[in-house]
Amino acid sequence: MLPLRACLAGRSATYLTFAVLAALSAATLLLRLQANAFLVVPSYFDSAEHLRIIYALLEGVAPVEILRGSTTGYYHLGFHFAIAAASRLTGAQPIPLVLAAGPVILAVLPVTLFALANRLGAGNLPALLAALLGAWGWVMPAYALNWGKYPLLAALAVLPLALAAGLDGAQRPRRWLLFALAAALAAAFHTRALVVLVIAAAAWALAARLERTPALPAITAAALAALVHAQPMLRPAVQTSFTQHWPVTALVLFLVPPALKTHPRAAQAALLTLSGLLGSLFIPAGFVSAGQTALDRPFVETALFLPLAMLGALGLDGLTRLARPRMRPLLSGACLAVVLLTAARAYDSRPACCVLVTAPDAVALDWIGARLPADTRILAAASGMYVQPQTPNPSLTGSDAGVWIPLLSGRAALLRPFDTDFGDPSTLDALCRDGIGFVFVGSSGQAFDRATIEARPGWYAAAFSMPPTYIYRVTGCK
Amino acid sequence: MKNYRTEIVAAAFLGLLLLSILLASPWRRAAPDEMPATDTPPVRITPSVTETLPITASETSVQGLEGEFPFCTGQLGVICMQAIGTDSLNGDTVFSLNTPDPTLADLYLTVTAQSGVRYECRPVAATPGLLYCSGQFLPVGTRVNVDVYTRADDRLLVTGSLVMPSAAPIDTRGAEATQPSYPSYPSSLPDQ
Numbered sequence: 001m002l003p004l005r006a007c008l009a010g011r012s013a014t015y016l017t018f019a020v021l022a023a024l025s026a027a028t029l030l031l032r033l034q035a036n037a038f039l040v041v042p043s044y045f046d047s048a049e050h051l052r053i054i055y056a057l058l059e060g061v062a063p064v065e066i067l068r069g070s071t072t073g074y075y076h077l078g079f080h081f082a083i084a085a086a087s088r089l090t091g092a093q094p095i096p097l098v099l100a101a102g103p104v105i106l107a108v109l110p111v112t113l114f115a116l117a118n119r120l121g122a123g124n125l126p127a128l129l130a131a132l133l134g135a136w137g138w139v140m141p142a143y144a145l146n147w148g149k150y151p152l153l154a155a156l157a158v159l160p161l162a163l164a165a166g167l168d169g170a171q172r173p174r175r176w177l178l179f180a181l182a183a184a185l186a187a188a189f190h191t192r193a194l195v196v197l198v199i200a201a202a203a204w205a206l207a208a209r210l211e212r213t214p215a216l217p218a219i220t221a222a223a224l225a226a227l228v229h230a231q232p233m234l235r236p237a238v239q240t241s242f243t244q245h246w247p248v249t250a251l252v253l254f255l256v257p258p259a260l261k262t263h264p265r266a267a268q269a270a271l272l273t274l275s276g277l278l279g280s281l282f283i284p285a286g287f288v289s290a291g292q293t294a295l296d297r298p299f300v301e302t303a304l305f306l307p308l309a310m311l312g313a314l315g316l317d318g319l320t321r322l323a324r325p326r327m328r329p330l331l332s333g334a335c336l337a338v339v340l341l342t343a344a345r346a347y348d349s350r351p352a353c354c355v356l357v358t359a360p361d362a363v364a365l366d367w368i369g370a371r372l373p374a375d376t377r378i379l380a381a382a383s384g385m386y387v388q389p390q391t392p393n394p395s396l397t398g399s400d401a402g403v404w405i406p407l408l409s410g411r412a413a414l415l416r417p418f419d420t421d422f423g424d425p426s427t428l429d430a431l432c433r434d435g436i437g438f439v440f441v442g443s444s445g446q447a448f449d450r451a452t453i454e455a456r457p458g459w460y461a462a463a464f465s466m467p468p469t470y471i472y473r474v475t476g477c478k
Numbered sequence: 479m480k481n482y483r484t485e486i487v488a489a490a491f492l493g494l495l496l497l498s499i500l501l502a503s504p505w506r507r508a509a510p511d512e513m514p515a516t517d518t519p520p521v522r523i524t525p526s527v528t529e530t531l532p533i534t535a536s537e538t539s540v541q542g543l544e545g546e547f548p549f550c551t552g553q554l555g556v557i558c559m560q561a562i563g564t565d566s567l568n569g570d571t572v573f574s575l576n577t578p579d580p581t582l583a584d585l586y587l588t589v590t591a592q593s594g595v596r597y598e599c600r601p602v603a604a605t606p607g608l609l610y611c612s613g614q615f616l617p618v619g620t621r622v623n624v625d626v627y628t629r630a631d632d633r634l635l636v637t638g639s640l641v642m643p644s645a646a647p648i649d650t651r652g653a654e655a656t657q658p659s660y661p662s663y664p665s666s667l668p669d670q
Contacts, residue, residue: 040604040605040608041604041605044660095604096606147660247495247498247499250495251492251495254488254491254495297660298660301660319484319488322484323484323485323488324482324485327485327488327489330489331485331488331489331492334489334492334496335492337496338492338495338496338499341496341499341500342499345499353661354660354661359550359560359561359574359576359605359608360560360561360563360574362602362604362605362608363560363561363563363572363574363602363608363610365602365604366600366602366603366604366610367565367572367610369603370600371565371567371568408603408604461566462564462566463565463566463567464563464564464565464566464567464572465563465564465566466561466562466563466572466574466610467561467563469563473567
């Protein structure tokens with residue numbers, strides 16, 4: 001326990017603090033696990049790619065080959081290696097392991113947030129507020145599980161530890177080792193964690209020069225507002241992440257002035273990091289992949305909680321320092337109560353979006369694997385991937401349960417836009433040319449329109465139905 | 479009074495914030511009735527004829543003795559019917575079942591319309607606790623009694639009757655507008 005204490009929070013943290021932190025982590029784990037009862041497989045199309053990689057690792061495929069076969073340009077395999085190793089060690093199937101990994105990561109996050117807030121100078125109770133904000137303050141980061149963003153969440157859970165160790169490095173050189181390990185782990189989980197590290201380091205360095213510049217908060221706020229206003233794709237991201245939990249956002253905004261007054265450098269750095277995260281959406285990174293920016297919208301939307309949680313902790317610490325001693329417990333309790341009550345009223349154990357595979361889909365996918373020839377090619381619905389501020393020619397990505405056909409059925413799947421008109425002769429020509437034997441219509445997400453398929457009984461015939469999932473055979477090819 | 483300015487401002491703000499949380503109408507989304515998985519055409523359930531079944535002492539935990547074959551409308555914790563479909567390639571009717579115990583995968587059904595017909599069940603590999611059972615085609619509107627047995631010892635687990643559902647109406651949602659990937663909360667994806 002003592003090394004853990006020293007590592008996480010120095011000597012000031014009490015055992016009671018750790019007990020509360022452990023209780024918060026345990027409660028987070030239990031409550032977040034509830035969503036898994038509603039999931040057949042992990043959510044959204046990202047998860048199909050994660051599982052493809054994990055199964056390939058288990059089969060001994062070389063990572064280079066895995067990356068070559070990727071359709072989404074994956075360049076970080078740390079999470080996949082971890083799940084594959086866990087599967088090998090425990091004998092558990094990768095799908096339930098990935099499902100369980102999400103809540104586990106979300107339970108670890110409060111601990112590392114506590115460590116960072118403590119290192120930035122927040123006391124135990126304010127640092128607990130940071131932990132609470134990260135776990136339950138806003139829909140993010142937990143909501144990212146709906147997007148299958150497991151590697152990103154794993155990276156964000158480790159990142160505060162790297163930042164905390166980095167802050168300590170100047171005084172205690174051995175902490176650079178911990179920094180290097182944590183930074184490497186975060187980067188292994190998600191390469192773009194390094195971008196956040198660079199942004200945070202630059203913000204920390206800049207804040208040292210500008211900490212006594214009274215105009216900086218106003219400039220930062222104006223820059224943030226301009227960024228959000230200028231970018232249509234950013235606006236809903238920020239609105240939905242924070243207006244749903246407006247009391248918590250109002251609380252953090254209220255705590256910014258005391259944070260700036262008592263912790264000018266750390267608070268300025270948090271504000272600059274916030275601006276840097278949003279600004280990174282406009283920094284081209286074409287050397288990674290065409291059209292890429294330093295960070296993408298889902299990443300930024302997920303990571304915004306990090307500087308905000310620090311601002312909350314620093315602000316509460318400042319507020320309690322400015323207030324009289326007998327008022328401190330009351331103010332701290334009220335701040336914690338705002339977050340807890342907001343979270344309690346907003347909590348819903350069910351996944352909020354992006355469930356692509358339901359039980360009928362799972363049956364249909366199993367049926368494909370059991371009944372259709374191994375060389376069958378199946379058409380699955382897809383939609384354009386819009387994650388960058390400007391995406392002129394988006395790549396296609398699976399938009400219903402059909403994205404799981406290769407993994408769960410062992411058959412080849414080809415993608416076409418979900419709004420394909422199956423009554424158009426050119427569509428049939430394309431299907432025949434590509435050797436498509438069947439068309440999969442999933443139960444949820446953006447699936448093909450059955451009406452246009454069933455309007456052509458001479459071209460397509462029902463093969464399997466498990467409402468609301470349907471599979472049609474292409475019969476119109478000559 | 480001036481010395482208490484910080485405390486007064488903070489207490490007033492936090493008090494107002496807490497009050498607004500307590501008084502505000504819930505801002506959570508309207509809860510859908512059930513998960514998309516259960517978006518099945520309505521199926522009529524009729525009283526079963528379980529009194530004619532040869533129930534032995536070892537079958538005291540049989541579900542559905544009151545006559546209702548349970549359909550999966552939530553987390554029931556019992557064996558339930560997930561959906562009923564058709565394998566047109568093989569001319570079969572397919573029943574999809576959920577079992578609360580994932581190890582309970584080796585099952586079969588007997589479906590009695592006029593004479594009992596056996597439907598072999600197969601577990602869905604990726605989804606523990608989900609099975610589907612295929613067998614003779616049953617026309618829409620046929621009233622049948624469904625019995626679920628363990629294959630190992632022919633133990634009756636659940637029984638009940640139902641009427642074969644009609645085909646689901648064709649979804650006419652048509653083409654939808656393109657939207658950003660990774661929909662922000664609350665989702666605007668269809669069927670969510």
